[in-house]
Amino acid sequence: MLSIEPLGPELKSGDLKQMEPVCMTRQGAVRGRMDDAGVASFLGIPYAAPPFGPRRFRAPAPPAPWQGVREAHAHGPTAPRVPYAPPFDALIPEDLGRDGEDCLNLSVWTPEPGPNGGLPVMVWLHGGAFSNGSGSASAYDGRAFARDGVVCVTVNYRLGTDGFLSLEGAPDNRGLLDQIAALEWVRENIASFGGSPDRVTVFGESAGAMSIGVLLGTEPARGLFRRAVLQSGGAHHFLRPRSARLIAAHLAERLGVAATAEAFAALPLATLLGAQAELRAEIGRRPDPELWGDAALNAMPFEPVAPGLALPGPDCGVELLVGSNREENRLFMVPTGRMDTITDERLRLAATAYGLDPDRALAVYRAGREQASAGELLDAVATDWFYRIPALRLAEAVPGSHVYEFAWRSPQFDGELGACHASELGFVFDNLHDPTYLPMLGSHPPQALADTVHGAWVAFAETGDPGWPAYGPAGRTTMIFADESGPVDDPRPAERALWEGVR
Template sequence: MTHGEPVCTTRQGAVRGRLNGSGVSAFLGIPYAAAHPFAPPVGPEPWQGVRDASAYGPTAPKVPYAPPFDALIPEDSIPGGDGEHGKDGEQDRDFLNLNVWTPSPGPGSRLPVLVWLHGGAFANGSGSASAYNGSAFARDGVVCVTLNYRLGAEGFLHLDGVPDNRGLLDQIAALEWVQDNIEAFGGDPDRVTVFGESAGAMSIGVLLTMARSHGLFRRAILQSGAAHHFLRPESARLITARLAEKLAVADPTHEAFAALPPPELLRAQAELRAEIGARPDPALWGEAALNMMPFEPVTDGLRLPAPECGVELLVGSNREEYRLFLVPTERLDVLSERKLRATAAAYGLDPDKALPVYRETRPDAVPGEIFDAVATDWFYRIPAIRLAEAVPGSYMYEFARRSPRFDGRLGACHGSELAFVFDNLHDPAYAPMIGDGPRQEVADAMHGAWVAFATTGDPGWAPYDAAGSRTTMVFDEESGPVADPRAQERALWDGVR
């Protein structure tokens, strides 16, 4: 300690953090790798003396969320990694950094570790949003790590001559840093749990099958994302070609994209996603026509981890995920029956057989509400179930607490569980989504389950047995396990998704 400030020593050098009033030490903005444009990450440069780690580091280049999502989804942008240039004319590239919260800085404690991968459709988000403050995990005896990784084209655009999935390679580099350094912060490198939401969870779904990630984490928690969202190489090439056309890049090489002014590249990325939404034609966009994400992990097909993958899993989704994209945009009440039927068919269902099953438990629902149920299953719930089925002994959850926002219509939408997972209910960033007066008991149950799983591998309920009860913990105003929720709707997707 120096003047009451905690100091820990990494393999690159010493860092000085800050101590908050509850006895938690935070070390912020620590570089875990260096990012050269469109190249794999390399190890960070060592430093002399004690590096100040009392403030968040720069965030990865991105554009803000478009309205109305900019007011709903926690986000921040810290200058330095967003295309600004330093006095030497070189672009500032120091956004591959991470943050550590610990109750016991220094070696010897061997506490469980949680490493957070943020969401944002692979184009937004950061590990430094106040919503992801890890103090509550540290308070409860877990070392918490959050991080930034490359987004958009730089992280995920398919280009000849450079590796795919550079954003995932960044995540692996951060997990390697954790293995090398977390003991110095009181953590146990043999008890690392990686957890993530949306794109972060989808990243974990791919990491589970990548040889390079083997041994870097013992457990994984996947929130509202699993292994079903990816682009095959042929689809990824369609995205690359259209982005190059928009930017007047005649030869779409990594050198050509790296030479573009970062703001210009970011603007084109945002326009590209809008184009896909306006004309979701699979002939133009491949898999991205269904999930509206032009930047995703590139793989040759669906890969689920082997039953003996060696990683313990907790996986789940929110009951009304897709309402986030329907209610604030005022699409819920105007979405037509024709659009509902076309989407169900595009997802592989027979509308005449499937839609009556969804309506059976929602007899007064308008087409938009049925659309939410179908899209929530296709995007989130069924992929989570398939992952749990693939790895015996996995645990399943569902978040069902309905937000009072938008006159109660926002529901248990995408992202609405985050405040409860982080036990951070009073952060103003969450208020537009979760509303006023969220019950602490819901956070106690959900946050407590995450802590228990990271600590022991048992979140507190029975594993998901695909041949038996399919036990699912439902987090709501009153939480408890449920056997095979909405079984008839789940069965519609057998052989389809």
């Protein structure tokens, strides 16, 4: 329950001696907690009003102010959603049991609670296919960044139907509007927590990175961040308006209502969430472009809506660190057993659907993987289409960008899980001890690699240089993160070249 106490003279904003420091925001004072390492956390701070009741399916509104001191000792409610289906519920970080209407909140970790710190700031946008996830998962605890001199902010935003379904009578991309509102909150308030509003880096993984890819070309987001880190996502992930309308019509038909904000707001939330999960499952079973449009290839019906690909230009004003994991698609193939069921025919159909000439493309992919099965080749092709090539297109569009590839292979599933989607997260947050990472990373992931990866992210936030040369046509330098990390010039160039003019 929300606790607000009077602000007395003994609670002075920014007093570093307190074990429960108080910082000021535009809405009121918040009290955090200082740990033994000198990191202060302020959890569950609202950055926008609850998006329910009369605000349902609307753009985010400012949060209500409060008098006195608001306790910020616990994470706030998370966006309503259906949990991941097995086996992903045990593999991907999630914060369950906290769903609630006041879900537009964020948390801050800082080593310098109080004004005039001038520290770099990193704002985390979580992944989850725009339908799952939360910024308050313990896996995303920001204290390692604060320990290393960075103010870390993690954000909850609307998901699924509430965040991304295109409905008549409602603005599109409400989840992105939430993210923009959170970044505006950071600009207005982060100086009180020791951060500099002029040194903001937004970073995200999967849907979080895909969100950033769209925000880079969104005018209201311009100037809200100086740098961006996109992990396993780029600017290619969106629904064109026709596809968005198809999906909304299918979901409305399933629910027996009109595809309007008013009709959807009248439905019980449990009914809506159940139908939403069934829709995602149906797209996976029947990936027909006539039925689902753009979503047929990636089974994500709740993506941002955009008229087409809009890569940022050299004048976007944002420095980029972008990359992907070497075997992203194994997350979706190995735990489910699909890896061993892929036939050569299914492999050829997939390559064709992705826009490749299957004869030429599969010959190139096989040349670098002589003993690979059809499933392993499909992982390589799908990883490039979904993750690697969009990252490279962003780097090519913004000169001076830095590129990485995470290649450390997890020992889980008898070593078959490999360098899969989301396997870099524990290393980025230097949080390998968190038990939610155990199913994906095993019991002994290398701390030395976490030191390297996390250190690169901190260095980029501080200086714009993560520690290796920028990517460009003259030198496509890519940092490979593995047991032995180091830069490589243009890894797998023949496979990259296949996608010219395709992706």
